[in-house]
Amino acid sequence: KAGVTQTPRYLIKTRGQQVTLSCSPISGHRSVSWYQQTPGQGLQFLFEYFSETQRNKGNFPGRFSGRQFSNSRSEMNVSTLELGDSALYLCASSLFAGANVLTFGAGSRLTVL
Amino acid sequence: GESVGLHLPTLSVQEGDNSIINCAYSNSASDYFIWYKQESGKGPQFIIDIRSNMDKRQGQRVTVLLNKTVKHLSLQIAATQPGDSAVYFCAENIDGANSKLTFGKGITLSVRP
Numbered sequence A: 001k002a003g004v005t006q007t008p009r010y011l012i013k014t015r016g017q018q019v020t021l022s023c024s025p026i027s028g029h030r031s032v033s034w035y036q037q038t039p040g041q042g043l044q045f046l047f048e049y050f051s052e053t054q055r056n057k058g059n060f061p062g063r064f065s066g067r068q069f070s071n072s073r074s075e076m077n078v079s080t081l082e083l084g085d086s087a088l089y090l091c092a093s094s095l096f097a098g099a100n101v102l103t104f105g106a107g108s109r110l111t112v113l
Numbered sequence B: 001g002e003s004v005g006l007h008l009p010t011l012s013v014q015e016g017d018n019s020i021i022n023c024a025y026s027n028s029a030s031d032y033f034i035w036y037k038q039e040s041g042k043g044p045q046f047i048i049d050i051r052s053n054m055d056k057r058q059g060q061r062v063t064v065l066l067n068k069t070v071k072h073l074s075l076q077i078a079a080t081q082p083g084d085s086a087v088y089f090c091a092e093n094i095d096g097a098n099s100k101l102t103f104g105k106g107i108t109l110s111v112r113p
Helices: none
Strands: A005-007 A010-013 A019-024 A031-038 A042-050 A053-057 A064-068 A074-078 A087-094 A108-112 B010-014 B019-025 B032-038 B045-051 B056-058 B062-067 B072-077 B086-093 B101-103 B107-112
Touching (some): A042 A064, A042 A074, A042 B101, A074 A087, B010 B019, B019 B107, B045 B072
Antiparallel strands (some): A031 A087, A042 A053, B019 B072, B032 B045, B056 B062, B086 B101
16 A cells, blocks of 8 residues: 655755645545644644645645645645745645544655755 | 643663653643654654543553643653654644644654664
């Protein structure tokens, strides 16, 4: 059974650019959550999607957005990148919304120069 | 506001000894408390969770204790093994309706052979 797959694993962007990250959940999992991990702030919740609907959003500016497709795959987008957006972006999936048991992917490491 | 913190940044234990990782939380409204571990280069991995109406829960070689009076959570690992070396995070879920977890900063567990 394949785990949570995130692409790309590593990417480098410059300030002002935008980036799209992709997440394929475990087969059968319908809920996808996104987290940002930085050394200073730790793991911070970005948003959760279930059945193509955003159920909850963390305290991040509108530059951060996401969506979920009918096959449960999810993407997140960050526009007008800032240096502080450099982070490991983690996607997690679960069978249903509100689960504590999240299966995380290995993350997408974004570096903004 | 919401805050989940850990008392110590690092913990070094001898292989075979028991490990105790502590966590303080501030949101008395949280309904679930969860422990995750993160190995280098990987996403967090679920270990165990406990609901606020419980004081103790046991898993395989792990026990989580919850003291709501002093807002304290601990993870006990029996017979610590080298494979237990990782960063451990406590997290809380306010209501279980969403997978919006608030994570602590993390503590590194290092197992000496």
